[in-house]
Amino acid sequence: MRFNLTICTVLFSAFQAFAQNSPVVIPLETTQNALVLQADKDNYLGIIYFGKKLGQPTEYQQIPAQSRQRDGNAGTYNSAYTPAGSWNVSEPAIQVTQGDGNKSLDLVYVSHKTVKENDNVSLTSVVLKDPVYPVEVTLHYKIYAQENVVEQWSVISNNGKAPLTLQKYASANLYFTGKDFYLTHYNGTWAKEMNPEEEHLTAGIRVLDSKLGTRANLFQPPSFMLSMDKPATETSGKVLLGTLAWSGNFRMDFEVDSYHNLRLIAGINNYASEYPVSGNQEFKTPAFIYTFSENGKGEASRNLHNWARKYRILDGEGSRLTLLNNWEATYFDFNEEKLSGLFKDGKKLGVDLFLLDDGWFANKYPRNNDQAGLGDWQENIKKLPHGIGYLVKEAKNAGIKFGIWVEPEMVNPKSELYEKHPDWVIKQPQRPEHYMRNQLPLDLSNPEVQNFVYGILDKLFTENPEIAYIKWDCNAITFNAYSAYLEKSKQKQSQLYVDYVKGLYKVLEKLRAKYPKVPMMLCSGGGGRVDYEALKYFTEFWPSDNTDPLERIFMQWEYSYFFPAITQSAHVTDWGKQPSKFRTDVAMMGKLGYDIVVSHLDEKDLQFSQQAVSTYNAIKDVVWHGDLYRLVDPKENDFSSLMFTTKNKERAVLFSYLTGNRNGDGSEIAFRLEGLDPAKKYKVRELNLYPGTKTAIKEDQVYSGEFLMTAGFNPVVSARRTSVIIEISAVQ
Template identity: 35%
Template sequence: MGIMVQEQAGLFHLQSSGMSYLIQIVNGYPVHVYWGGKLKHRERMEDLLLHTPNGAGLDRLPQEYPQYGSGDFRNPAYQAELADGTRITELKYVGCRTMKGKPALSGLPAVYTEDDAEADTLVLELKDSYSGLKVDLLYTIFADRNVIVRSVRLVNEGLNQLRLRRALSASVDFAEKRDMEITYLSGAWAREGNITRRPLLQGETRIDSKRGMSSHQFNPFAALVTPETSESHGEAYGFSLVYSGSFEAVAEVDSFGSTRLGMGVNAFDFAWQLSQGESFQTPEVVMVYSGQGLGEMSRTYHRLYRTRLCRGEYRDRERPILVNNWEATYFNFDADKLVSIAEEGAKLGIELFVLDDGWFGKRDADNSSLGDWYEDRRKLPGGLADVAERINKLGLQFGLWFEPEMISPDSELYRKHPDWCLHVPGRRRTEARWQLVLDYTRQEVRDYIYDSLTAIFTTVPVSYVKWDMNRALTEIGSAELPPERQSETAHRYVLGLYELLERITKAFPHILFESCSSGGGRFDPGMLYYMPQTWTSDNTDAVERLKIQYGTSLVYPISAIGAHVSAVPNHQVGRITSLEFRGNVAMSGNFGYELDLTKFTDEEKELVKEQAAAYKQIRGLVQQGDLYRLKSPFEGNESAWMFVSEDQEEALVYYFQVMAVPHAPRRSLRLAGLNPELEYEVQSSDSETTSTWGGDRLMQLGLHLPYKQKDYESGWFSVRAVGTNISDRA
């Protein structure tokens, strides 16, 4: 396994435990030969080499990093403008090198290895002899994961200036597969994570963001599948971009039925100047192959992102149960009110209290004070330290909400530095939520935010930070950049954000950072590199969350998915669901509460106490186990999923019914991921007794689902191999 090179044949075979990826050099061009299930590496592999029709040009070659202008009329992976204004370059293969492990990417988040034996990296060196543009194609293949990670480094080795107008991270041509379909995540604020699947027809299918953030509308992820691919069967090819800004993923089907998928930084409104000797590094694309359906693709992403993308003290730790005061108080609170909620939380088993928006500046509504990161002594006479100390004495940790990338026109910071926001001189400054975006391309702006947060973190015992970002970028320009570099602003903003996050998370490794962008507006792998969990959506309605959390799990691990119980009627849709139903949905992620615990009845408080105690028993399994999606909320009235331990000795199944059905038929639920040779004890949430079944029976025949004539019903099954005890894992 690893990387095998046949120099004479110009063949490169990248091989993991269950996957192969083959590249061939044809007339100096790197050509895509194969990506799929593992192939044996023979001494001679002429049977695998690509043979093209006589006289065929580049338009018929399935290329690894295609260019435009020399006979390929499909979407190129890159384009460079030369000093003379021409846009024609022709990259040819000049050499290669291999290395153990995986190199870091300068200034960018990336998956990593902890041991060089985990992966091998191939670098294909290409060059345009006319302009001096040199391009390194980086491929890292993991030994025990069906994962290839691709990125590109472009270097100006010529004498004249170059201007990149397009620089994607990866491009793959599927020349031999026909009738492919694409699956991706779409939506909007409060309804993120909708799974969209549709056939690819001749022409383009494009998902992208031009918002300066990965966006609520589309996630930087796409998978190509065959028509027969399901959750557990068929082939799936996943593409996930480790990036938090404007992106594009374009699938193009040509007149011969071949499909090309390219992914990377959005070429719209992008350009990057390369002077002599300068380089540009693209973000990386994590490519996953599954021959066992979308479920296995998802689990591959989950394991990789959970353990080789997320970092820090909380990567492998169980996450605390929290209560957030936002929907309980909004801006109307004082220290005593906050402490009263924390007091109830302490009695009920909650571990972390989070003070949300409204604690700083003169923030009585969302129309002022962003940027003024000092405590409001009107609301908190003793300051944050006093509130935190009172909450700590109750046995709870203390957390804070920030929105560090924004500035309010009504703020002391803006009055002092009106040029610190993204803006274009002479043009109006578009406000959204009465706020503008700080110019993170500027070092002094990032330093101000770093110093402001550091002043709080060194004087207040903060153990959790919710880092919010509530609007997209407009008037994307910087007062500090020269005219020829204004088109670099959006990408430089993201690089500036990453630089700040690297500094702040390294300086305060004990703080659990959670990313947020009005919910899931920036739920992407780039943010997970710095913050191991994300607030999934501002929509906390349990029924809506079935779809949001199910869809998000297509690529992101459960340990990254923030899920809270909120009050009813729900603040986003007005729906009333039971506390039990809301709890079962929220316990399928990083669990917490978003409400006023002091307003609960004694009966409700007892149920919260039971939920908190139960989650402490199961959270290791939920957050670190393998997820199997059993019933899709996008396909019917029911949803179900299960979490399975790595050794297959323990599992937890949740099922949900949205609306009651009259005279309902008998229902059963087939489980997955168990060991067919083991016997399992099964206990239902509806019964204190257990029954014993074989793993094969549970997966082939399933479990009978109880039916109740009631809307918004849910339940669970605890599944344990005979002879094991959950306390053994505590």
């Protein structure tokens, strides 16, 4: 027995020695992919692998031994969260000034833990600490296994008494090994959103950022695609889709290092935003959300859609209301009688809801144009002598629900609110005011302003509990950033950009706690504010004020990589030169709405529009909750085609549009469909035909899924058939 005990003691001691010398390896795995962290012999945490999941997790720790890329002069390229001011000289994820003025930070691994929320979702937390100063950083990785999505953020803790100042505080720091990287990012401005550009990343740092404050996405959204080795296609190639869940200034650094590998750092823009963290306090960054696929952009976007509908978008797996908006019918010029007529038009059209847009409020400075009244949220007694409650009842009597537009974060200088509370307005006290759409943002870092903004919505709902929809707009960016509240409360002006967004979220959280289910559109003069933190509180967003259907084909195509169709509000309007069928067919590939004068429609257009609403009601579940396959890219062809397929592959809807105008443009030959079951049999049927026209499709033909996905199908898009919607249904 003594001999056996001695052997056991020796073996246990050997195991302890091995455990102490063996590096800590942390595999973060989805069903298909893995991000692997490792603490080295000095407890510095690095990323040793990103890519396809290995069958044997124990093999991850063998990966570093395969590399000869070691350069002590460069610090640690593959750091999981790169600090500044010590021995790392690459672009940092975190940069601080310590309480004693020292600007250095070093971070070593301390511990990690994983908590499973359910069979699909787990949260891994990794604790890093500075060996000298009382600074702790916890990296959080929330894994959605089936969706192959990772949500990553950091929490920076000041465990000392002296204040800590954050100069940079990223949400995520990733590292990819490879030979070539191709970045697809987006640019634009009002009515020209989501223009894609793809570039080959070369040595140095490529920065995507916004410094606009409120309407932060106006020129560039916080979303991108990153292809590895070669540009990815819809169906092939390694690609990461990334987006920051933050409704303010953002920054993303793409640094190609001396070995041609890529470092990615994403988070809040640190521009003019030094942020203090008091003793024993912490700062939580927003989430950076990403998905990776080795099978192209299509699979990656479906990953993100499945995650978003299930876990992030308010009522993402639910339904939506089809609406008629009065904006292009009346602009600011309306009264109760005119609106009552529009309620009846909406009922005649067959929609669920009437939305009253801008112009219903303010009396001293009536809101008859965009130059006055914003901030004075009382009904205009000249236009609406009986108030909003009367309109809600009139809409109900007409058989339709009622919704309303607000822009609660903003103020016109010509308003009672501005006269009473100039200290609530973001503006430099010693400089001329600079306006966008004749307005300025209110200071949401101020709790009084937060209460005011919440009170606007709360009053509307309290007095009119049957309001069924809110359109929340935000039309100005932040010029002359300055907060009288921060100055008075002896806080730093550099907190404003961050605290504004925090204040906005406080309002929305409070609003949703009391009114959890009312649908709300996230609008910001078009696509000026579209992100997954805001979409916790909103059911949909407004992609652009540009509703020209030809332009919308391109915009909605690009938005669709990051956001599912159920979130994209798409309205039929009078923009563009296309016929009503084309305009309607384009809107039907999103969340359908109307902004037209129904009474001006001729007999056939009215008949078609009524039929279209009915058709949309029959297919909307497929569009909203189905898998999206982009088939023919409008940027590369003279027509466009995409399809939505149910999860069980029993039903699909194919949308095709002519985008060229040369003679002979269109679908001359078949193209391959995707997402069907090759063993199933399918029939096709054309939907949404204009009255008096006939289909060019053989509707009595039965096709195998294999045929449709191999030989292909031609919807016959041409100058005579500029938009075509096809329903594909499985048959026994």
